[in-house]
Amino acid sequence: MLKFSSLFFFLLNLFSLYAQDHKDCFDALDISGLSEFIFADSMKGAGLDRVELDQSICLDNPNNSGFEVNSFWLTWTVETSGSLIFNITPLAEKDDLDFFLFRLKEDKDCESREEVRCMTSGDRFFPSPCMGETGLRFGEMDLNEGPGCRGTDNNFLAPVEVSVGEQYVLAITNFTSREYGFKIEFCGTAASPLADSSSCPISSIDQILSADSELHIFPNPTMKGRSIISLSSSASKGNSIEVYDLAGKEVSTIEIQQIAPKKWTFDTSQLPQGTYFVVFKDSDVMINEKLVVTGL
16 A cells, blocks of 8 residues: 655654644645654544545434544555554553544545545543553454443454555544644555565554453474464454454464364464464453464
8 A cells, every 4th residue: 555665754843843733634635655644733623524534333313512622633545455454553642543444436536435444432431451552453343442441342343445545544532631742653464565564563452351261273383284373362252263464464364163162273283374363352351362384
């Protein structure tokens, strides 16, 4: 999606230039070609169209009361097909950042935008799994998280599969404060064909992970053959264990009829050499472990 580049914008003390700019979809700042972007100024205010986020599935505000506050809009054109991963970090640790990701169906036409991800989870207290860093990352299943901090909410959503030439728009809002900005870093195979996707963040829901929950794989690394996956968890049910490649694509599923005896054999002989993520999830627990498959 974004060609790998060490170049990044660091907008510092440019309030007069950016304070009222890039606060609407039509005026989104084009960051095509960048792998990192930092906005270090105040996010105070919204744009001319204060209701353009009200129809988000995460808000469902039919009254068009104007939810949007303290916003900044970014846009880019996809240059490399693959999995879109990004991490948004508030410059003030305790700030609650929300985001809304749209695909434009028509060239540079915000009226044609289609929402593909939205994140509005948050909490009244810090620390919380619904505060701080947010974004898209490997191992996540949710397509959206609404207001509040419910169940397995953790401020991260599933990657988006993107194709060359597609245009995306991202609205980032600061629900907590108007004073501080954010940093966004892109990763995944759509970031660049040269990027090291193995360094991308993966789901690790420490806040909801039981102390006795562990996923073990042996042998690991493994040559193409068979590995034993064992689960130590308080979970009483689960539908499957899923295996993902570095592109975020599901490559294998182990169906679980019952949790006991919490040990399964996984055939790795058909997997190309590389790094994978093994994920177990139920309503209360989510666990992942990295699996490395080597050559014969």
